[in-house]
Amino acid sequence: LFLCRGTQAQIHMEDESPPSQGVSAKVLEATLLSALKMLDVGKWPIFSLCSQEELKLIRQACVFGSAGNEVLYATENDEVFVLGMNCSGCLGTGDMQSAIEPRRLDSLCGKKIACLSYGSGPHVVLATEEGEVYTWGHNAYSQLGNGTTNHGFVPCQVSTNLVNKKVIEVACGSHHSMVLTSDGEVYTWGYNNSGQVGSGSTANQPIPRRVTSCLQNKIVVNIACGQMCSMAVVENGEVYVWGYNGNGQLGLGSSGNQPTPCRVAALQGVRVQRVACGYAHTLVLTDEGQIYAWGANSYGQLGTGNKSNQSYPTTVTVDKDRVIEIAACHSAHTSAAKTQSGQVYMWGQCRGQSVILPHLTHFACTDDVFACFATPAVMWRLLSVEPDDHLTVAQSLKKEFDNPETADLKFLVDGKYIHVHKVLLKIRCEHLRSILNSDDEVIEMSEFSYPVYRAFLEYLYTDSIRLPPEDAIGLLDLATLYRENRLKKLCQQTIKQGICEENAIALLSAAVKYEAQDLEEFCFRFCINHLTVVTQTQGFAEMDHDLLKNFISKASRVGAFRN
Numbered sequence: 001l002f003l004c005r006g007t008q009a010q011i012h013m014e015d016e017s018p019p020s021q022g023v024s025a026k027v028l029e030a031t032l033l034s035a036l037k038m039l040d041v042g043k044w045p046i047f048s049l050c051s052q053e054e055l056k057l058i059r060q061a062c063v064f065g066s067a068g069n070e071v072l073y074a075t076e077n078d079e080v081f082v083l084g085m086n087c088s089g090c091l092g093t094g095d096m097q098s099a100i101e102p103r104r105l106d107s108l109c110g111k112k113i114a115c116l117s118y119g120s121g122p123h124v125v126l127a128t129e130e131g132e133v134y135t136w137g138h139n140a141y142s143q144l145g146n147g148t149t150n151h152g153f154v155p156c157q158v159s160t161n162l163v164n165k166k167v168i169e170v171a172c173g174s175h176h177s178m179v180l181t182s183d184g185e186v187y188t189w190g191y192n193n194s195g196q197v198g199s200g201s202t203a204n205q206p207i208p209r210r211v212t213s214c215l216q217n218k219i220v221v222n223i224a225c226g227q228m229c230s231m232a233v234v235e236n237g238e239v240y241v242w243g244y245n246g247n248g249q250l251g252l253g254s255s256g257n258q259p260t261p262c263r264v265a266a267l268q269g270v271r272v273q274r275v276a277c278g279y280a281h282t283l284v285l286t287d288e289g290q291i292y293a294w295g296a297n298s299y300g301q302l303g304t305g306n307k308s309n310q311s312y313p314t315t316v317t318v319d320k321d322r323v324i325e326i327a328a329c330h331s332a333h334t335s336a337a338k339t340q341s342g343q344v345y346m347w348g349q350c351r352g353q354s355v356i357l358p359h360l361t362h363f364a365c366t367d368d369v370f371a372c373f374a375t376p377a378v379m380w381r382l383l384s385v386e387p388d389d390h391l392t393v394a395q396s397l398k399k400e401f402d403n404p405e406t407a408d409l410k411f412l413v414d415g416k417y418i419h420v421h422k423v424l425l426k427i428r429c430e431h432l433r434s435i436l437n438s439d440d441e442v443i444e445m446s447e448f449s450y451p452v453y454r455a456f457l458e459y460l461y462t463d464s465i466r467l468p469p470e471d472a473i474g475l476l477d478l479a480t481l482y483r484e485n486r487l488k489k490l491c492q493q494t495i496k497q498g499i500c501e502e503n504a505i506a507l508l509s510a511a512v513k514y515e516a517q518d519l520e521e522f523c524f525r526f527c528i529n530h531l532t533v534v535t536q537t538q539g540f541a542e543m544d545h546d547l548l549k550n551f552i553s554k555a556s557r558v559g560a561f562r563n
Contacts, residue, residue, distance in 0.1 A: 131166025160338030301348030469498030
């Protein structure tokens with residue numbers, strides 16, 4: 001079921017070697033099924049191991065691993081579970097056993113996850129909403145930040161040099177780690193063969209140390225990691241880069257590695273908001289909704305229309321719309337973007353194809369691009385459902401129907417009360433506007449049954465009806481009397497959907513009575529198509545004489561009685 005690399009991952013120095021996994025994760029505005037408040041993970045194959053009941057509880061998730069074979073997810077009650085191959089102990093379960101069924105991570109349960117990222121071993125770096133950092137997994141290069149090179153089989157808090165610091169963002173390269181604190185400081189640790197921890201040397205860094213140099217007096221607002229490079233966006237929109245640069249992924253106009261942060265001078269005058277790193281390419285998004293890209297391009301991942309590497313920032317044209325989100329994952333050569341109008345584009349390596357220009361997809365979010373087209377199919381960020389207690393106007397009105405606490409008017413129908421709001425009735429119904437008085441408190445209604453009148457009043461709040469077809473006949477009568485044409489159409493639709501041989505004549509009679517010509521024609525055709533059964537029903541036997549006469553005449557004209 002699962003594929004796994006060896007425990008000791010190989011470090012690829014050659015340009016654009018086969019991708020390993022890793023993602024720069026940040027809790028951004030996540031994919032929502034807003035009506036259900038349920039995370040949509042259906043496009044990620046590993047979740048097929050979970051039951052529907054388990055899937056309904058998931059509120060956060062990150063799929064990772066060399067083939068998308070590991071996942072960590074959190075439920076609505078802040079329980080944390082893992083599932084998958086468990087390479088290098090990256091599931092944090094305390095052992096190396098793979099898990100085909102979800103296993104609970106007790107040490108993280110109850111700790112609200114703010115962000116998560118992972119590297120190629122894989123190792124995992126997680127920050128809680130309290131700003132605490134936990135790491136586990138592969139550690140051959142000290143990427144767990146605990147001062148050792150022993151693999152970590154359970155999540156352990158990283159506190160060295162981070163005491164009293166609140167971490168708000170995390171990012172992982174292949175075998176190095178980086179975090180951003182709430183006061184705009186950046187700390188790094190782990191593998192440093194190309195200067196990716198920004199210390200000025202190429203010695204591995206076993207514990208978190210602040211990245212200083214020209215970031216010393218800067219407030220950083222966003223971070224990202226490529227395989228062996230690091231990026232930071234500062235408060236004024238400048239971008240600083242360091243680490244491996246063999247494909248020009250630092251955007252400095254050269255291919256030499258950079259052991260300390262260096263400003264991308266070619267972006268002078270451009271205010272960058274976010275940065276995203278692919279395997280060996282970089283994307284940035286400006287405050288004007290424009291994308292710049294640079295670095296490796298052998299799969300078209302820069303979106304420039306060719307496959308030539310670029311060592312300087314180059315503009316990427318995504319239609320003429322403003323871009324609001326960019327996406328890349330350092331395990332892949334794939335790029336994606338979402339525009340202000342909600343359109344999602346992808347380019348680069350897409351299921352083996354090289355897409356050299358942004359291609360419009362049918363997806364609603366950039367996450368689906370990575371689920372369906374990236375290799376491996378892993379998440380570029382932690383997916384989250386954000387709590388959303390906001391109700392729309394329509395939802396609020398629906399909620400207040402028949403609410404005695406807020407209502408200022410009652411209808412008494414068949415001995416039962418229906419609680420409503422005069423102002424809404426006057427706005428929604430011309431007939432009621434003409435009969436309601438400001439001093440009305442209770443109005444008795446004897447013309448219609450309780451189910452019919454309740455359905456009518458509820459329609460004024462919801463724009464929909466919920467009635468069996470037989471009751472919809474009474475509502476059709478009301479809609480005709482009150483001249484509510486839209487309601488009349490809804491009633492006709494309900495009746496059409498509920499017609500059967502037993503009630504066909506009754507529904508036809510109602511359509512004739514209320515001059516609903518379209519419904520009358522529908523019911524007539526139904527009766528003709530089921531003539532043998534319909535003529536044997538009680539309804540046909542009790543049919544009004546004039547209606548029967550007209551029915552037989554019309555049926556004869558359409559040839560219903562021919563042998």
